[in-house]
Amino acid sequence: MCRRNDVHRPAAVANALSATTGAGTDRMVPDLTTENRDSVRSDLGTALENLCNAYDESALDPDPLFVVREFSDPRDQEIAAFFSALFAYGNARIIARNLRDLFSRMPGGPYGFVTASHLSSGARCLTGWQHRLHTGEDVAIMSSILAHVLRRHGSLERVFCRGLRKGARDVGVALEAFVPFLREQERHEVERRRFFRHLLPSPADGSACKRLNLFLRWVVRRESPDLGLWRTVSPSLLVLPLDTHVARICKQIGLTRRSTVDWKMAVEVTRKLRHFDPADPIRFDYALSRLGILGHCPLKTDINNCSRCPLHISCVIFRERGLS
Numbered sequence: 001m002c003r004r005n006d007v008h009r010p011a012a013v014a015n016a017l018s019a020t021t022g023a024g025t026d027r028m029v030p031d032l033t034t035e036n037r038d039s040v041r042s043d044l045g046t047a048l049e050n051l052c053n054a055y056d057e058s059a060l061d062p063d064p065l066f067v068v069r070e071f072s073d074p075r076d077q078e079i080a081a082f083f084s085a086l087f088a089y090g091n092a093r094i095i096a097r098n099l100r101d102l103f104s105r106m107p108g109g110p111y112g113f114v115t116a117s118h119l120s121s122g123a124r125c126l127t128g129w130q131h132r133l134h135t136g137e138d139v140a141i142m143s144s145i146l147a148h149v150l151r152r153h154g155s156l157e158r159v160f161c162r163g164l165r166k167g168a169r170d171v172g173v174a175l176e177a178f179v180p181f182l183r184e185q186e187r188h189e190v191e192r193r194r195f196f197r198h199l200l201p202s203p204a205d206g207s208a209c210k211r212l213n214l215f216l217r218w219v220v221r222r223e224s225p226d227l228g229l230w231r232t233v234s235p236s237l238l239v240l241p242l243d244t245h246v247a248r249i250c251k252q253i254g255l256t257r258r259s260t261v262d263w264k265m266a267v268e269v270t271r272k273l274r275h276f277d278p279a280d281p282i283r284f285d286y287a288l289s290r291l292g293i294l295g296h297c298p299l300k301t302d303i304n305n306c307s308r309c310p311l312h313i314s315c316v317i318f319r320e321r322g323l324s
């Protein structure tokens, strides 16, 4: 374990970090527009690679994707991934427990349940299920939406890809078309349920769309631990699934200076990650999100914890704690 005096910071990082300006969160963000940018980027690239190497598949539990991978049929995996991503908010272990409860109420598996789904029958099976703001009634409405899509259009991927534009830099425009299309399938029910729209946010509303981007990561990316179920969307178009924990770490390592966790921040961070891997910019998401899910980067972290973190060379918190 490193002790405080063992901490080594390359001059380029120290210089760039000392160039931070302003107050509040901005004060903590390294300025990547300085003359040290290339060197800082190189250090950050190394740190991100080290972070990826630190977390293999064995660190997946209790991620909701762990529950999805309990299904072997790709059709079940896709529907389970959709629900699991939508309900991926709150404590990870509680999410996993509630998802297993949800899928146990779907006789025939998630795909069979959804394709046979009618609002009334779905709601009966799901009575009593709840995850924080959402209940079995929300799942029944979403199942009905998915049933309409699958019966009329064959697959979720086909509907999503209709919104992809040639030359698009990311999936933003496709999501802006996909989300209203889904809402429209059960417009009356969507408008009636107070928290339902929370399940289907759109970039057009400014939302970071963390959970929809998480679903896309799972079904589009081919490499472990993701599923690679969709073959017509390029991983290069994906946008980082940004929540408050990942956003905090992204700020600490200089990937954004923004204060609001929204679509603009998600796009900005993704653009900077593209510098390190243009073909697959969000491959870093799995490792970045482990820091929060596994409690390896708590809000009240300390120098001993930080010195073991693969990102410490690029993290302004480590610098501040190390110098104080």
Ligand code: SF4
Binding pocket: 249, 252, 291, 296, 297, 298, 301, 305, 306, 307, 309, 310, 311, 312, 315, 316, 317, 318
């Ligand atoms: S160095 Fe510390 S504060 Fe920075 S990301 Fe790692 S654990 Fe978190």
